[in-house]
Amino acid sequence: MATIIFTILLLHILQGTGVSAAKFTFVNKCSHTIWPAVLGSPALETTGFELPAGGSRALAAPAGWSGRFWARTGCSFDAAGRGSCTTGDCASGRMECGGAGATAATLVEFTLGSSMDFYDVSLVDGYNLPVMIDARGGTGQCASTGCAADLNERCPAELRAGGGGACRSACDAFGTAEYCCKGEYGSPAACKPSAYAQAFKSACPKSYSYAYDDATSTFTCAGGDYVITFCPSQPSQKSSRSKDGSESGSGSVGETVLSDGSWLANLATGHTSRTYTFDVTLHGLVIVAAVVHVAAKLVPQL
Template identity: 65%
Template sequence: MESPRSMAVLVLVFFVLCRDLARSPAMAGNQAQGFAFLAVGEAATFTFVNRCTDTVWPGVLSNAGSPRLEPTGFELSPGEARAVPAPAGWSGRMWARTGCSQDGATGRLVCATGDCGSGSAECAGAGAAPPATLAEFTLDGSGGLDFYDVSLVDGYNLPVLVETSGGGGSTGPASCAAAGCAADLNAMCPAELRAGGSAACRSACDAFARPEYCCSGPFASPAACRPTAYSQVFKTACPRSYSYAFDDPTSTFTCGGGPDYTVTFCPGATPRSALRFTGHPSLLRPLHDLLLILIIHVAISEGREW
């Protein structure tokens, strides 16, 4: 039989551990959202990996009604990786900005592709200006499954690969499979779609704003909006990506069991052994497990006679 004093000691140990983790470099910049996710439950960890030869600036935009992830943008040097936790039910999109630099006159961060217009590393609720390769996610959606895809509907600025880990429970060829585009579409981009001196490749919708390319107006249905010569260029090079608005049957992937995700920019450009992790990949799980143990301990103890 344990005494109330021993219970107090256990609780004190828990808060000391929380304090030490909060002061650690791995927790720096993530403290507030870390403890918030302890309360609402972490559904997944997104690990961003930069295998490009240049620095990229990932951006994160939550869909309407989904909580904002923190951070909403950051700098990621070549060979670095960083983890961002997401709560249950989160949905939104992610991308990478390229060619970013500080404007000498205003001090604002300006990016050659994927710019969110915030003027800083954080996008703070703003989305990517096309063209940009987008990774899109809905966690714990229909049937308890996660839905994810890599979209070229808004154009392309760099290769992106999405991979799952730790999931399962869905069936079919798209179950927990890798999604994305590893090809260099900028090298094969039609001249009329090139943007920023071949730094990116526009979609036909963005370039021409015609309903047959945008699947709008009389073309706003899968039956009416069919693949075009431009979308087929994208689809041939990147068969596991969205090439146009109604490309769903072969481009949306599902995964059950609460997987984590790795979003890799320029997959294959940097050996995995050379990656440097700039954030703890599972900041919250040890705290979550410890808190759960304490709760169970308290529940059991309250059922005993003191």
């Protein structure tokens, strides 16, 4: 009896503190099979699986989970699950990634909080497939985000990978401190978006394009479930506008990227003559975005 009472009280306390699980539903609208990969902590029920064209699969994650998802393409695995992929390969030699990451892949990043979830789509490590995130049933902005453009079609020759099925980041391709925002370039003031990053941002303005991209690339939602669609037939129609009608990520930005990408450089250095309206202070938003982006990367890797 004491155990039953304790269990009931514990459940009541957990519900009161907002501890709950989010459900991720992966949808494959590509014309071919993909192999979604999972890297995060704590571990989910799988770190890699096959998803045929037109298929879907759901995974549950607890509050506090932080990590990333991406799709692998051109994979070949034997009956024991051993094999490799043309793009997004996690170098584990198996269908299950088991804690290994990948480059030249479009990343979906999440940090699930007890009261607020943070999410983004990142091109910082490259690109291989278009992907969209749609929140379901949550409260707050819960805006859709992602990169629906086919960046492989416009990928520069020097960044192409996977037989044209992926586009590397400039950091991955050239490895310089300037492209990787390391060393003397390891700060928002010193590391400016390269021409490659600006091209990514122009095509996918809501996605992270380099390490110190603006905070509007991070989105928030409370108590939602999430649909992650690979190869969406078209950009999500769910509104991502704030109450004042402006396009929004974590905050509301009154204008989108210019054709030359110049406003991006201004935001990166902290200097701009344009006016932006945010739902929270820019300082706080930048901190949140940085924490979320780094948290998704700082997970155990083999």
